[in-house]
Amino acid sequence: MDVPLTVRAALEDRPVDGATCLEAGAGVGNATAGLLVNGARRVYAVTNDRDDATTVRERIGRAEADRTAVIEADLTDTPLATDSVDVVTAHGLFNVLPPAALPAVIEELTRVAAPGCHLVVDDYDPLPEDAAVSDLFAVENAAAELATGRPALTFYPSAVLRRLFARYGWEFDRERTLLRPVPWTASHVKAHATAARSRAAEVTPELGDPLIAEIDRLVESIGSESVGTMYSVAMRRPD
Numbered sequence: 627m628d629v630p631l632t633v634r635a636a637l638e639d640r641p642v643d644g645a646t647c648l649e650a651g652a653g654v655g656n657a658t659a660g661l662l663v664n665g666a667r668r669v670y671a672v673t674n675d676r677d678d679a680t681t682v683r684e685r686i687g688r689a690e691a692d693r694t695a696v697i698e699a700d701l702t703d704t705p706l707a708t709d710s711v712d713v714v715t716a717h718g719l720f721n722v723l724p725p726a727a728l729p730a731v732i733e734e735l736t737r738v739a740a741p742g743c744h745l746v747v748d749d750y751d752p753l754p755e756d757a758a759v760s761d762l763f764a765v766e767n768a769a770a771e772l773a774t775g776r777p778a779l780t781f782y783p784s785a786v787l788r789r790l791f792a793r794y795g796w797e798f799d800r801e802r803t804l805l806r807p808v809p810w811t812a813s814h815v816k817a818h819a820t821a822a823r824s825r826a827a828e829v830t831p832e833l834g835d836p837l838i839a840e841i842d843r844l845v846e847s848i849g850s851e852s853v854g855t856m857y858s859v860a861m862r863r864p865d
Contacts, residue, residue: 627690632804633660633717636748636858639800642666645712650701650735651719655682657748661715662690670711671696672704702730706738714739717748720787724776728790736794736863743863745796748804751855752781758851759810759818762844766818769825769837778821784857796861805856812850819845 633656643665649657652671655678661669671682671694682696699705701719714735723731739745753760763779770778788798822841826834 627659627663627686629660629663630656632748632856632858633657635802635804636717636746636860637661637664637715640664640713640744640746640860642713646670646710646740647713647715648672648704648706648711648735648738650714650716650731651722652682652696653678653718655685657715657717658682658694659685661713662686662693666693666713669694670704670706672699672701672706674698674700702727702734704734704738708737709740711738712740712743714743714745715748716746718750720747720749721779721781724780726776732790732794736796739863741863742865744799745791745861745863746858747784747787747791747861748856748858749784749787750781750808751783751857753854757853758844758848759815759853762815762818762822762841762848765837765840765844766822766825769822769829769834769841772833772837773825773828778825784859788859788861791861796863799860799862801857801859803855804858806854807852808854808856809852810848810850810854815845815848815850 637660642661644667646668647661647666649671652658652673658669658671673679679696679698686694767777767779784801819841823838826837
């Protein structure tokens with residue numbers, strides 16, 4: 627099973643073998659794949675996106691279906707039992723959560739974590755102001771705010787997430803850099819542009835059409851860019 631190098635690096639020092647694991651915010655299942663390859667006894671891949679759930683199921687296939695449960699649920703209210711998980715991963719999760727959502731998600735991850743549970747948070751530092759992709763992300767956020775009342779992306783410094791988890795009793799273990807710079811490829815740029823256009827299309831033409839025009843301009847001018855840092859923070863719930 628193909629596992630991104632960032633996931634391999636984030637998990638290599640964690641006790642995954644034989645553990646019950648939770649991938650919080652499964653996305654396309656990158657961390658689920660990493661946990662399975664590293665010998666997890668059971669992996670719960672939780673996502674509130676039906677398309678992502680389908681993607682994860684197809685990715686793991688029948689060979690790993692007996693060790694994996696793909697659960698469609700909100701991360702603030704999972705069907706997992708209290709103190710039932712040995713390892714929690716949040717790979718690229720927090721950048722898609724607005725600040726107001728963080729406490730409820732962290733509280734739920736803490737509830738399901740068993741004493742001694744290991745937590746791995748992989749995410750992105752805020753981008754430099756002069757980064758070209760930051761302009762695209764700003765437009766994506768503007769379109770999302772107009773359409774839904776919440777931003778699409780928020781990049782939190784690792785220290786911010788560390789402090790938030792510490793409030794719920796988690797103890798810091800280690801931090802490492804996964805990528806520097808981060809390669810925002812043409813496919814990444816186009817994917818964010820597609821998401822931004824979709825949100826812009828939900829508002830009135832007077833507001834949405836200028837945003838779509840700016841999105842198209844930015845995609846053409848950016849192409850791809852390598853900038854910023856992706857980090858991995860590991861924490862542990864005391865025994």
